[in-house]
Amino acid sequence: MSQYAVRPTPASPTPPGGHLLEVRDLHIEFRTGEGVAKVINGVSYHLDPGETLAVLGESGSGKSVTAQAIMGILDSPPAHISSGEIRYQGRDLLGLPEERRRQVRGKEIAMIFQDALSALNPVFPVGWQIGETLRQRLGMSRADARRRAVELMDLVQIPAAAKRLGDYPHQFSGGMRQRVMIAMALAMEPKVLIADEPTTALDVTVQAQIMDLLADLRRDLDMAMILITHDLGVVADVADRIAVMYAGRIVEHADVRSLYRAPAHPYTKGLLESIPRLDQRGGKLSTIRGLPPNLMRIPSGCPFHPRCPYAQQVCVDVVPHDLVLGDGRTSACHFAQEVHDDRTH
């Protein structure tokens, strides 16, 4: 039906050795005094070596919680992983004891956070903080750790790295602090880098620098990257595949080009239509009506149905499963094909 030829998605079937990282049917609840919030409700995604997966969602969609579960840094309580698997190179990380998980954290999978100022320790020099991992985990001597810290700071293009080793986080600008964070994450040469809103707190020109740096590092060091963001512009610039989250579920999963060309979930479609564009002056913006759901009272059926222009009775009654469209992309919508083919906007 679609008049647009859609390229085959790189979301290929499972390679012979399995995916590098795979999240399978993950469910996470937050048990609080006010009730149980179902934060993650059956999330599955995978990552293959060398690729960049964008996980897009608004606040409360569960994109960061999933990442924290992969890292094993969820605060528990209140968080409780009720079911699911997180497989790294075939092993289920959730079944591992804490000491074994520490072997993975940082060395295999590392993470950088949105707010570098609060993620860094204000009372230690940055060189010491970068070297800490090396001393603790690799048993490097102070002098070796120092030398390696300078190399890492060079790698992330901090000017005059050797001189700045003794500086404290507050002496760095926002962009430089984010570079320090990246240097720390790279210290153990991880195979997977999870970047949680790495540029949200930064200005446009600095954001461009950091995204460039991440793309270069990903290529040069042959890492795979999970980029968690709410910014459709950043996704379009760097990602290979994209998973869109809403109310703790992945509602659409596709390669980036086909998703932007023809979104197959009403939420994705609504998001793409509601952002003002730099390259065109718009009229009235189209909006997604209503509000994201309260995670303690997720609507029945499809969680998006109260806000969805395509909603029918079936959406209220039946939870939609992932519908595989012809080209291997998926959409958790009863009317995925109709939405995909709807070119009225």
Added chain:
Amino acid sequence: MTAPTRPTKVRGETILDVDHVVKHFPITQGVLFKKKVGAVKAVDGVSFELRRGETLGIVGESGCGKSTLARLLMRLERPTAGRATLGGQDLFAASGAELRRIRRNMQMVMQDPYTSLNPRMTVGDIIGEPFEIHPEAAPRGSRERRVQELLDVVGLNPEHINRYPHQFSGGQRQRIGIARALALRPEVIVCDEPVSALDVSIQAQVINLLEELQDEFGLSYIFIAHDLSVVRHISDRIAVMYLGRIVEIGTEDEIYQRATHPYTQALLSAAPVPDPEARGHRSVIRLTGDVPSPADPPSGCHFRTRCWKAQDICATQDPQAVPRAADPHPSACHFAELRPQR
């Protein structure tokens, strides 16, 4: 490339005239005898006009002085130098009753809908508080009705007048902030990053609301934001700020299509475009380094330390924001030129 466009509004008379406004914050040293050792030049000679019914967008990165400018216009800070008139009245000289009268005419919507509403006050009290300060704006008996009208105008349920801010979502709270700003029927509203704390799907709702209110009440907006796409969408004219100065000012078309200042060009090119097909086809100007400290801005052109066009003259002579040969809108660059078409 053009979607259905909002017609650029007919330019009315000038309502707000800002003339060489300067705000320097002193840097002091010493405990008992404070000694001034320097100054953070937050706003360093800014001039512009706002016309009736138009939206002037102000863009710039953090530290460029855009929020300080907003606070100056609201008389929350005292300027170091400069003049500003609102409807012909001197904004900075006014005091007492006269200042109160002026303030009725200019209101503000803040960035953070979580901290800008008092959590202990009901929504009715928050929106009605301006009437306590300006009792002449609404007689006591009619206030509740007026607050309910305002709630309705901004798309909230008037029955929720007795609820508290925490019972509302971020987008709804921003609507409360907008209702409060509208309470005194001002002519000018200063919006300081009004949508940057909101999720994408909510952002569009609030932008549409601001546009509807403008049409309905003939408001003039100063719309401060760092998101270039949002600013383009809502603004008739745009001023680009860098380190306390306006480097370029013009109509939406002049800034987004025919920018002549290198900083504006770099800023526009660095903004990500939500279109994967454009990847690799956009020529992006990569600025190196960070914005210098406003306590010690470079001599001459403030942008010269990051500019690829910089020559000796840029260090010695302040470029003025005047019409340039390349395009007749004001641009503060000695080497103003249009960017070659990609």
